[in-house]
Amino acid sequence: MADSGKKNWAVSDEAMDGVQRITRVTLHDAVLNQLRDMIIEGKLAPGTRINEGPVGASLGVSRTPLREAIKTLASEGLVEILPAKGAIVRRFSEKDIRDILDVLKTLEQLAARLTCAHASDAEIAEIADLHQQMLRLYADRNRLAYFKLNQEIHAAIVRASGNSALTQVHEQLQARIKRVRFIGNELPERWAGAVAEHEEMNLALLARDGEKLSEVLGRHLDKTLDRVRDAI
Amino acid sequence: MADSGKKNWAVSDEAMDGVQRITRVTLHDAVLNQLRDMIIEGKLAPGTRINEGPVGASLGVSRTPLREAIKTLASEGLVEILPAKGAIVRRFSEKDIRDILDVLKTLEQLAARLTCAHASDAEIAEIADLHQQMLRLYADRNRLAYFKLNQEIHAAIVRASGNSALTQVHEQLQARIKRVRFIGNELPERWAGAVAEHEEMNLALLARDGEKLSEVLGRHLDKTLDRVRDAI
DNA sequence: ATCAGGGTTGTGGTATGCAGAATACAGTTT
DNA sequence: AAACTGTATTCTGCATACCACAACCCTGAT
Structure with a gap:
């Protein structure tokens, strides 16, 4: 299935390493x-x-x-x-949001187990790093940047699972509720709660404890519905 | 969110009941x-x-x-x-298929619990009916029709969960591997095995035993990879 | 064999035209 | 005034024509 072209390149593959493909964006x-x-x-x-x-x-x-x-x-x-x-x-009803969150929860829990089992140390370290960055943004009460990094952490956990179908589907559902999720989380105590959960997640991830991570993610997403309910 | 139009219709809503909306297909x-x-x-x-x-x-x-x-x-x-x-x-590698099946498994297991908990008796009866039809097609060794009904049963179980996001995502992933799934299942013993699993599924569904249904579906999808492996 | 040109094909995008449905806007009737 | 009806207008859905440019194919020269 891999590229079986056997061309002799004037430039060695080695030399072309860090070169990022030029992307023509249609x-x-x-x-x-x-x-x-x-x-x-x-x-x-x-x-x-x-x-x-x-x-x-x-x-x-x-x-x-x-x-x-x-x-x-x-x-x-x-x-x-x-x-x-x-x-x-599209306008999402509360039931829509709940449904999506239910599926996201399941997907992230699957990702939790896969990532803890298979991800490389580098990937995990990178997620932990994102977490630290996010804590600083929380300290600064920089909501927009915090939010984006938050989303990125969830996405990174899923990506580290190495399952591309999972990653894509997760991304798709995540996109649907990004908006409403951003509007929620406005009250300080809710925000603090979310940060605390993320702290737990980070520990579980570093310990590669898939079950624990799955459990915390489950709680995290269950609470998300409460956090966003009045933003619908 | 429902249609809040308060028009006084010359024709009562009652009278327009069984009327199916005309659908213009673009x-x-x-x-x-x-x-x-x-x-x-x-x-x-x-x-x-x-x-x-x-x-x-x-x-x-x-x-x-x-x-x-x-x-x-x-x-x-x-x-x-x-x-x-x-x-x-698109060409799917074996890993792609495995990844998709992993996600499908998780999704169908979620659906299993939801459906057993919330679906109406009518919905469950309908699925059971599909199952009986499928058994007849198996008896006739009508592979194409069997296959389609098989897919429909899985889709129906998910649909009965009442979670539209789940339904849509499931459908999307199912579509990707439909092809390879059809090519698989060619050997008689594999086919027989699949039918046996469906029989179990049907019993669990009728008993509304979500855990059991989830477990059988898990096994069913785990074996699916073996069934289709040489069809890739 | 490799490479450089040159023609061909096909995509990505624009502009335009048009039938028909939806909508808005009347005017008419009760 | 409210409801109905007919008309004008807007916008979508689709087709067609056209162009720039990248990709491919082929051939000839080194």
């Missing part, structure tokens, strides 16, 4: 990411219609790539497409 | 489903390039909806898009 991708961010950040509120004309114009893009991006967003569950009416930013 | 959707089926059924083999020109022509569709459908397929993980090169049907 307009489709750019628009997709832009729109996704706008939804998550709330610049496009739930219920908002995505009008191809104006939106495309404001992004400086023709209808074609815009429409492609919208279809992709629909398949990711961030917008709904009503035939002949267009796309509207 | 070309985008039609093409999407068609292509997905073609990939799952193997008419588009892994590695095949989806050439916009010919494919569009053979489907009798212009590039516009075709390209939209391709982007959606990419987001579903069924094709890969290489910028400036086009889309190729």
Whole structure:
């Protein structure tokens, strides 16, 4: 299945090591990411219609790539497409959020066991490092940066599982509730509680105690619903 | 969140009960489903390039909806898009399959508990009915129909959980390995084993024994990897 | 054999046109 | 005034034409 090309390269593979592939970003991708961010950040509120004309114009893009991006967003569950009416930013009910959190919980618990069992020391150290950074952001009460790093930690734990299907699905569901999750967590005591749970998570991770990590993550996500409930 | 329109209808809601909404299928959707089926059924083999020109022509569709459908397929993980090169049907390695099955197992086990706890008797009866139909197809050695019903049973168990995020994610992952799963299961003894497991599943479901159902599903999916291994 | 050019193909993107559905906006009736 | 109806307008869904440019293919020269 691997690349079986046997070319003799003028430049050795060794020499090309740290070189990062140049990434041609298609307009489709750019628009997709832009729109996704706008939804998550709330610049496009739930219920908002995505009008191809104006939106495309404001992004400086023709209808074609815009429409492609919208279809992709629909398949990711961030917008709904009503035939002949267009796309509207999806609105999540409390049950939707609960359902998503239930699945996320299960996924992260699976990831917890896999990561503790298989991840490299380097990966774990990196997550622990993220955790330390996050603590500093908490000390500074830098909510936005804290939030982003928080999401990144969860994503990193899942990624370290080495299961790409798991990573992708987790990312998809995480994206759906990012918005509401950010709005929640506003009260100081809730925030403090979340940080305490993360501290537990970090210890379990460093000890490679999958069961413990799974248990803490479960609690963490159970409480998340309470934390965000009034943000819906 | 429900429709809060307070119009006075000339026709009462009662009278409009059994009326099924007319569904306009956009070309985008039609093409999407068609292509997905073609990939799952193997008419588009892994590695095949989806050439916009010919494919569009053979489907009798212009590039516009075709390209939209391709982007959606990419987001579903069924094709890969290489910028400036086009889309190729994704090829799954054994590790990919294993990863997906691991996630599917976790998801179905979650569904098992939810369904046994919350599903209506009618839903469970319907699944049991599907099971009986499947047994008849097994008796007839009707592999294709058996396979489809088999997939439908798994999907129905998940759907009965009432968790739509779970349902959607499950469907997405299921679609990715449908193909390889169909090719597997060819040897009679494997087939018989799968049927036996389904029999257990059915009993657990009727007894609403979530733990038992979860355990059987776990075994079932663990064995699935063996069943399909040589089909990769 | 490797490499450099040159033609071909196909994608990514834009612009445009058009049928038909949705919506908004009347005008009419009761 | 409220409800209905017909019309105008907007916007989507889709097709088509067109272009730049990257990728591929082939051939010829070193």
